[in-house]
Amino acid sequence: MLEQHGGEVPHSRTALEALPGVGRKTANVVLNTAFGEATIAVDTHIFRVANRTGLAPGKTPLAVERELLQAVPEEFLHAAHHWLILHGRYVCKARKPDCRRCSIADLCAYPEKTGAPPASPPR
Template sequence: MSPGARTRLPKRRGKLSRAEAEELFARLQALNPKPATELEYSSPYELLVAVTLSAQATDVGVNKATRRLFPVANTPQAIAALGVEGLKPYIATIGLYNTKAANVVAMAHQLIEQHGGEVPRERAALEALPGVGRKTANVVLNTAFGEPTMAVDTHIFRVANRTGLAPGKTVRAVEDGLLQAVPAAYLHDAHHWLILHGRYVCKARKPDCPHCAIRDLCRFKDKTPGEPDPVAT
């Protein structure tokens, strides 16, 4: 389906129907067939570190830091050798860098001691690492290992609720709802499509509704006024 080809579906209230969810992802896929994280990495370990550093920070800011860090230290052994004080100068431009430095170094030691220096592919093992929560584990499982997980950040939480794709009051409720609502064929890439849509189109303060490819499907009542983009209708 081309971005200009739209399937007209009857407008409804509340949660999107299965047909509407299918149409939503078909459109997002047409616009961006191969979505990817904007964090820069070349190994599962680099991704794990980058995602850990990205909490309450922008991907742009993290990439600037890791471009300096990874050429010097991009393995658990190298990070452990740097130590907390050695790591801090590389990530000092990132928010909460003191805590993050301590977590990343402790994580490196745990990976060496318990996993032979490799990033584990199991959720429980990932979540047991210092500084790694469910969202970070989901990103690593999905992006590094191809698992059909759903990492819900503020962007995805907003898009899931506004559109009616998977309304929920908590992050976990939205995650569980998305795993049920996203058609299986789109589940692997859904995380990237939704986060990019929230970052660049369905923005928090002023969503760019006139240029939104899924505007007619979306349940958001307070759409930003403006003439719809012909390509997005």
């Protein structure tokens, strides 16, 4: 980073991903949190919430990221990254989701976890 970027953290996804150990998710975190870019780093929590709610279904993190960038209104993209992580970490947990505390339980498409009838994905 010293030689190629003068000791500064690069501002582009391509340049970040060229750094050793930096993949798309890490690059998106840096772009979102350090540079305020409206991007979403799809971690395990976001992947789960996006698929359960039908907000951005996908089989891979990249597919979910692309769907989220289309589904989330631009003015909410920067914050949505954090909201979705927190929701997945503390409410929509993998093994024991706390559906009683969930403000979007009516959107959940996983009745085997919630006991609720399947919801139609929003669009």
